[in-house]
Amino acid sequence: MIWNETKECMSRDELADLQSKRLVKVVNRVYHNVEYYRKRMQEAGIEPGDIRGIEDIHKLPYTTKDDLRDTYPFGLFAAPQSEIVRIHASSGTTGKATVVGYTRKDIDIWAECVARALTQAGVTRGDTIQVAYGYGLFTGGLGAHYGAEHLGATVVPMSTGNTKKLTTMMKDFGVTAIACTPSYLLHIAETLEANGDIPNIKLKAAICGAEPWTEQMRLQIEEKLHIHAHDIYGLSEVMGPGVACDCEYHKGLHVYEDHFLPEIIDPETLQPVGPGQTGELVFTTLTKEGLPLIRYRTKDLTSIDYDKCECGRTLARISRFKGRSDDMLIIRGVNVFPSQVEAALLEMGGTTPHYLMIVDRVNNLDTLEVQVEVEERFFSDEIRELENLTGKIAHAIQTAIGLAVKVKLVEPKTIERSMGKAVRVIDKRKLV
Amino acid sequence: MAIRQLSVFLENRAGRLEDVLNLLKEEQINIISLSLADTSDYGMLRLLVNDPEKGREVLKRDGFSATLNQIVAVTLPHQVGALQQVIHTLYQSGINVEYMYALCTRTDEAAIAIKPSDSEKAEKVLREAGAHFFEEGDVF
Numbered sequence: 001m002i003w004n005e006t007k008e009c010m011s012r013d014e015l016a017d018l019q020s021k022r023l024v025k026v027v028n029r030v031y032h033n034v035e036y037y038r039k040r041m042q043e044a045g046i047e048p049g050d051i052r053g054i055e056d057i058h059k060l061p062y063t064t065k066d067d068l069r070d071t072y073p074f075g076l077f078a079a080p081q082s083e084i085v086r087i088h089a090s091s092g093t094t095g096k097a098t099v100v101g102y103t104r105k106d107i108d109i110w111a112e113c114v115a116r117a118l119t120q121a122g123v124t125r126g127d128t129i130q131v132a133y134g135y136g137l138f139t140g141g142l143g144a145h146y147g148a149e150h151l152g153a154t155v156v157p158m159s160t161g162n163t164k165k166l167t168t169m170m171k172d173f174g175v176t177a178i179a180c181t182p183s184y185l186l187h188i189a190e191t192l193e194a195n196g197d198i199p200n201i202k203l204k205a206a207i208c209g210a211e212p213w214t215e216q217m218r219l220q221i222e223e224k225l226h227i228h229a230h231d232i233y234g235l236s237e238v239m240g241p242g243v244a245c246d247c248e249y250h251k252g253l254h255v256y257e258d259h260f261l262p263e264i265i266d267p268e269t270l271q272p273v274g275p276g277q278t279g280e281l282v283f284t285t286l287t288k289e290g291l292p293l294i295r296y297r298t299k300d301l302t303s304i305d306y307d308k309c310e311c312g313r314t315l316a317r318i319s320r321f322k323g324r325s326d327d328m329l330i331i332r333g334v335n336v337f338p339s340q341v342e343a344a345l346l347e348m349g350g351t352t353p354h355y356l357m358i359v360d361r362v363n364n365l366d367t368l369e370v371q372v373e374v375e376e377r378f379f380s381d382e383i384r385e386l387e388n389l390t391g392k393i394a395h396a397i398q399t400a401i402g403l404a405v406k407v408k409l410v411e412p413k414t415i416e417r418s419m420g421k422a423v424r425v426i427d428k429r430k431l432v
Numbered sequence: 433m434a435i436r437q438l439s440v441f442l443e444n445r446a447g448r449l450e451d452v453l454n455l456l457k458e459e460q461i462n463i464i465s466l467s468l469a470d471t472s473d474y475g476m477l478r479l480l481v482n483d484p485e486k487g488r489e490v491l492k493r494d495g496f497s498a499t500l501n502q503i504v505a506v507t508l509p510h511q512v513g514a515l516q517q518v519i520h521t522l523y524q525s526g527i528n529v530e531y532m533y534a535l536c537t538r539t540d541e542a543a544i545a546i547k548p549s550d551s552e553k554a555e556k557v558l559r560e561a562g563a564h565f566f567e568e569g570d571v572f
Contacts, residue, residue: 374497380499
């Protein structure tokens with residue numbers, strides 16, 4: 001099934017025309033409404049008139065998360081506050097949140113995109129869907145919620161954290177679809193399995209995202225729950241979940257190109273790479289009013305395929321993600337940068353102790369352990385003091401990244417230093 | 433009055449305790465008494481040695497977190513209620529015991545090493561109660 005056949009199946013030529021028109025418009029919008037962009041374009045020696053269509057995209061400068069941080073909180077907004085109806089925020093690289101704003105039209109387009117994704121997963125207005133992403137500043141919960149309501153499905157806004165209530169309602173309400181992180185869905189599946197509840201549920205589809213997962217994991221979910229599982233992609237800066245999603249053929253994620261113009265570049269040279277070649281995904285938002293982004297570097301590594309899909313959609317497909325070009329980790333759907341942990345440790349006073357983040361997946365839930373070397377200044381002969389110390393460190397890190405963390409004290413000089421530089425992260429999860 | 437104690441942070445890994453003991457042996461440092469406290473992730477080795485300063489240097493050189501702390505050492509006559517009397521004195525004065533362990537002496541008397549929440553006050557009230565302290569010279 002296709003939600004918006006006109007847009008999702010339009011010819012590539014028509015699509016290019018539409019994208020070009022929209023690009024010209026958005027470039028004008030940011031040039032006139034956002035001082036930061038105007039300056040950047042002037043520095044690059046270009047005016048809005050130089051951009052006549054998508055073939056001119058390479059003339060425009062890139063935008064990064066640093067630009068959002070430098071203009072914190074609203075510096076890149078292209079609409080006045082009176083037009084902004086919603087704010088979301090995600091963690092930034094150095095403790096400052098990345099703030100995004102939406103106009104009413106932005107929210108409508110977001111709902112449209114999520115409705116397309118849900119339709120790709122076979123969800124209709126006849127379905128009951130549990131949204132088990134976190135609700136709040138994180139875009140996952142409300143993004144999926146508005147999309148499912150737009151579609152006309154019955155939405156159960158579960159949020160996260162209470163698996164028992166979720167599985168009970170799944171049975172009692174006859175829930176047929178779910179939106180959550182893939183690791184959480186596996187955890188739900190195992191809970192259902194352990195209670196012998198798999199035959200008692202009516203679930204048929206899932207759209208999972210907000211963290212990287214493998215094709216193997218997707219098949220495992222499908223097999224355990226006897227459902228169709230789909231991979232939904234998005235990032236709050238560009239919009240939130242619903243930038244791309246895979247169809248029933250699972251041969252890549254269709255990008256909603258009428259709203260988001262994708263490019264793949266070499267993260268070193270910043271030059272475009274061809275279809276099929278792996279590089280960093282870059283997006284220009286074509287219709288956003290609140291926070292339009294020009295050539296935003298996602299740091300996600302993937303490749304793109306422009307061939308028409310068997311499902312009938314002409315929208316380009318991006319492959320399953322192959323990693324990141326920066327050191328961002330996604331733990332239980334939360335973006336975590338080692339620098340945030342470092343900043344939290346720095347607050348303990350003085351210089352940063354050597355630390356090591358160990359990410360693992362236990363019973364399908366991500367765990368984060370932070371090992372900290374016990375330097376003399378932290379050291380006490382009293383166990384109680386050391387326990388206070390671990391508690392304080394855990395609290396500081398938890399506050400910074402918004403995730404529960406286990407802190408383990410280790411002896412000095414035991415965290416491996418390679419080439420004089422400490423290894424900060426060990427990710428034991430088998431992904432990619 | 434206080435005695436210097438060498439405290440060493442130990443990860444719960446095979447061979448770490450032996451590493452410490454080995455280093456002390458190589459440097460001819462004698463262990464008088466010790467206590468080993470354990471948690472799920474790490475251990476805390478507390479040692480009374482004949483040369484605390486050197487002990488600390490040796491361990492630090494090898495990368496251990498080692499510090500010197502002051503503890504109070506009190507002799508105990510071999511009598512029922514001797515330890516109770518000491519602890520009672522501390523309790524009456526509102527002093528907590530952070531940790532304590534039996535102390536090896538070269539005499540017939542028993543002794544106890546105590547880390548009180550307030551060392552100065554502990555020494556004062558114990559002295560007033562007629563306790564006899566061990567000095568470093570007595571034990572080492």
